[in-house]
Amino acid sequence: MSAELHLSHLHKRFGGLVAVRDVSFSLAPGEVVGLLGPNGSGKTTVMNMISGALPCDGGSVKVGTTDITRMKPHRVAKHGVARTFQLVRPLPTLTVGENVMLSLAFGKKRHWGREARDLAEEKLAFVGLEGRGGEQVGNLTYIDQKRMEMARALASEPDILLLDEWLAGLNPSELSIGIELVRHLQGQGITVLLVEHIMEAVRALCSRCIVMSAGEVIAEGPSAEVLARPAVIKAYLGDDHA
Amino acid sequence: MKTPLAFALAAVVLAALAAAPLFIPDYWTGVLLGMTGYVALATAWALFSGPTRYVSLATVAFFGVGAYTVAVLNEVLPYPLVLLCAGGIGAAMALVVGLSTLRLAGVYFVIFTFGLAELVRQTVSWWEVNVTYTMGRYVFLPFEGRHIYWQLLALAAVTLLISWAIGRSRLGLALKAIGDDETVAAHAGINVTRIKLMLFVISATLITLVGAIQAPRWTYIEPSIVFNPTVSFMTLIMALLGGAMRLWGPLVGAVPLFLLFEWLSVSFPDHFSIILGLLFILIVFVMPQGVLAKLEDLRGRGKP
Numbered sequence: 001m002s003a004e005l006h007l008s009h010l011h012k013r014f015g016g017l018v019a020v021r022d023v024s025f026s027l028a029p030g031e032v033v034g035l036l037g038p039n040g041s042g043k044t045t046v047m048n049m050i051s052g053a054l055p056c057d058g059g060s061v062k063v064g065t066t067d068i069t070r071m072k073p074h075r076v077a078k079h080g081v082a083r084t085f086q087l088v089r090p091l092p093t094l095t096v097g098e099n100v101m102l103s104l105a106f107g108k109k110r111h112w113g114r115e116a117r118d119l120a121e122e123k124l125a126f127v128g129l130e131g132r133g134g135e136q137v138g139n140l141t142y143i144d145q146k147r148m149e150m151a152r153a154l155a156s157e158p159d160i161l162l163l164d165e166w167l168a169g170l171n172p173s174e175l176s177i178g179i180e181l182v183r184h185l186q187g188q189g190i191t192v193l194l195v196e197h198i199m200e201a202v203r204a205l206c207s208r209c210i211v212m213s214a215g216e217v218i219a220e221g222p223s224a225e226v227l228a229r230p231a232v233i234k235a236y237l238g239d240d241h242a
Numbered sequence: 243m244k245t246p247l248a249f250a251l252a253a254v255v256l257a258a259l260a261a262a263p264l265f266i267p268d269y270w271t272g273v274l275l276g277m278t279g280y281v282a283l284a285t286a287w288a289l290f291s292g293p294t295r296y297v298s299l300a301t302v303a304f305f306g307v308g309a310y311t312v313a314v315l316n317e318v319l320p321y322p323l324v325l326l327c328a329g330g331i332g333a334a335m336a337l338v339v340g341l342s343t344l345r346l347a348g349v350y351f352v353i354f355t356f357g358l359a360e361l362v363r364q365t366v367s368w369w370e371v372n373v374t375y376t377m378g379r380y381v382f383l384p385f386e387g388r389h390i391y392w393q394l395l396a397l398a399a400v401t402l403l404i405s406w407a408i409g410r411s412r413l414g415l416a417l418k419a420i421g422d423d424e425t426v427a428a429h430a431g432i433n434v435t436r437i438k439l440m441l442f443v444i445s446a447t448l449i450t451l452v453g454a455i456q457a458p459r460w461t462y463i464e465p466s467i468v469f470n471p472t473v474s475f476m477t478l479i480m481a482l483l484g485g486a487m488r489l490w491g492p493l494v495g496a497v498p499l500f501l502l503f504e505w506l507s508v509s510f511p512d513h514f515s516i517i518l519g520l521l522f523i524l525i526v527f528v529m530p531q532g533v534l535a536k537l538e539d540l541r542g543r544g545k546p
C-alpha cells in the first residue's frame with residue numbers, strides 16, 4: 001500500500017509569532033526522513049499539525065489521497081498515523097501493557113480481549129520490554145518509558161510514524177539500541193518522520209533530511225549533502241562557523 | 243476471587259438486603275433506604291467523575307429534576323412511565339450540559355456544575371411561583387418505605403453492574419486514559435469528546451432515577467428540599483472516601499459516611515455543615531486516593 005505523507009504550504013501562527021511558514025514536503029512509502037532544525041524552528045509544531053493536535057492556519061496534509069488537514073487526532077490515528085511525544089507521555093494509572101493495549105483497542109482494527117493482550121505483549125517484546133506488561137509505568141526507567149511509548153505508537157499499526165526526538169536523552173549504548181529499533185521499523189515498511197538533534201542517529205537512519213529554521217524549510221535533500229551545506233551549518237551553529 | 247463466585251456472593255448479599263425490611267423495624271428500613279440511595283448516587287457519580295477526574299457538583303441538579311418530574315407527573319401517568327420520563331429528561335439535560343461543558347477543564351468544570359445546580363433550582367422555583375402558581379407539590383403514590391427501598395436496591399445493583407461492565411470493557415480503559423492525558427488518549431484513536439459525553443449521560447441518568455425513585459418518600463416537595471446542594475457534596479465525599487476509581491470504592495465510602503451523617507444530623511443539627519466541611523478537608527488531605535487504595539498501600543508496605 002502506498003502510504004505516503006504529503007504536506008503542502010502548511011502555516012501556523014501563535015499570536016504574533018509565525019511558528020511554521022509555508023512548509024511543504026512529501027515522504028515516500030517506507031522512507032525514513034529526518035526533520036532537523038535548531039530549537040524553536042517549528043519541528044514539533046509541524047508534527048502537531050500532522051497528527052491533528054493543532055489546527056492548521058493554512059495549507060493541507062494528505063495521507064495517500066486522503067486529506068486529513070482538519071481531522072481530530074483520533075481520526076488521524078485511524079488513517080494510519082501514530083506518534084511519540086517530545087516529552088515522553090506515559091499514562092500512569094494504566095499498566096505498561098494497558099498503555100499499549102489502548103492503541104490496539106482503538107486503532108484501525110480494534111483488537112480486544114485475549115488477542116489484544118497477546119498483541120500488546122508482542123509489541124512490548126519488539127521494543128525490548130518482554131514480559132513487563134504487568135508493571136506500573138512509574139517504575140520504568142526513562143529509556144523504558146520511551147520504549148513503551150514506541151510500543152504504544154506501533155500498537156495502532158501505523159503506516160506513518162512521527163518520532164519527536166525519540167532518541168534524545170539516551171546514553172551511548174541506549175542510543176545504538178534505539179537506532180537499531182528504528183531501523184527495524186523501516187524493515188517493516190513503516191514510513192518514519194524523525195525529528196532529531198543527534199546527528200549520529202540522523203546519519204545512521206535517514207537517507208534524506210529536511211532542515212527548518214525559524215519556521216521555514218531552508219534545505220532538503222540527501223542527508224550527507226544537506227548537512228554539509230553552509231546555510232544549514234549556519235542555522236545550527238551561528239554565523240561564525242559558516 | 244473468581245468472577246462466578248463473586249457474582250454468587252453478590253447475589254446472596256443482595257437477596258439478604260432485599261429480605262431485610264421483613265425482619266427489621268421501619269426506622270431501620272428508612273436508614274437502609276437512605277443508605278442505598280447514596281450508594282447508588284456515589285457509584286453513579288464515580289462512573290464518570292472517577293476515571294476522568296472531572297469533579298461534578300451537578301449531582302443534585304439531576305437528582306432534583308428526577309424528583310420534580312415525579313412530583314409533576316405522578317397523577318397524570320402510570321408510575322413506570324413517570325420513571326421513564328424522568329430518565330429521559332435527565333439524559334436529555336445531561337446531553338445539553340455535557341455538550342456545552344465537557345470542553346472546560348479542571349476547576350472551571352467544577353464551578354460550572356455547581357452553578358448549574360443553583361441555576362436549575364432557581365429556574366424551577368421561578369417557574370413554580372410565576373407560571374404554575376404552586377409553592378410546593380404533593381406526591382401521592384401508594385408506596386411504603388420498603389417499596390422505595392427495593393427499587394433503590396435494584397437501581398444500586400444495576401449501577402454497580404454497569405460500573406463493573408464498563409471497567410472490563412475497552413470503554414473503561416479509554417476513560418482511565420482520558421483521566422491521565424486527553425491528548426495521548428486522542429492520539430491512540432479515542433474519540434475523547436464522545437466517550438466523555440456518553441459516560442456523563444449514563445451517570446446523570448442514573449442519578450436522575452435515584453431522585454425520581456426517592457420522591458414519594460417526601461410526600462411534600464419543594465425546590466429547597468430536592469435541590470439541596472448538600473446532596474452533591476455528600477455524594478462527592480463518599481465516592482472520594484472509598485475511592486472513585488474502584489468498583490466498590492463509592493459503596494465503601496457511602497455506607498459509613500451515611501451512618502455518620504445520620505447520627506450527626508440528629509445529634510448536632512446546628513453544626514452539621516461545619517462538620518461536613520471539616521470531614522471533607524480531612525478526607526482530601528489524608529487519603530486523596532480513598533480508603534481502598536490506602537489499605538492496599540498499607541498492605542503492600544507490610545510485605546517485604
Ligand SMILES: Nc1ncnc2c1ncn2[C@@H]1O[C@H](COP(=O)(O)OP(=O)(O)OP(=O)(O)O)[C@@H](O)[C@H]1O
Pocket residue numbers: 014017019037038039040041042043044045046086
Ligand atoms: N502552543 C504554543 N503556543 C505558543 N507558542 C508556541 C506553541 N507551541 C510552540 N510555540 C512556539 O513556536 C515556535 C516553534 O516551536 P516548536 O516547539 O515547534 O519548535 P521545535 O522545532 O520543536 O523546537 P525544539 O527543538 O526545541 O523542540 C517556538 O517559538 C515556540 O515557542
Ligand SMILES: [Mg+2]
Pocket residue numbers: 043044045086164
Ligand atoms: Mg520540538
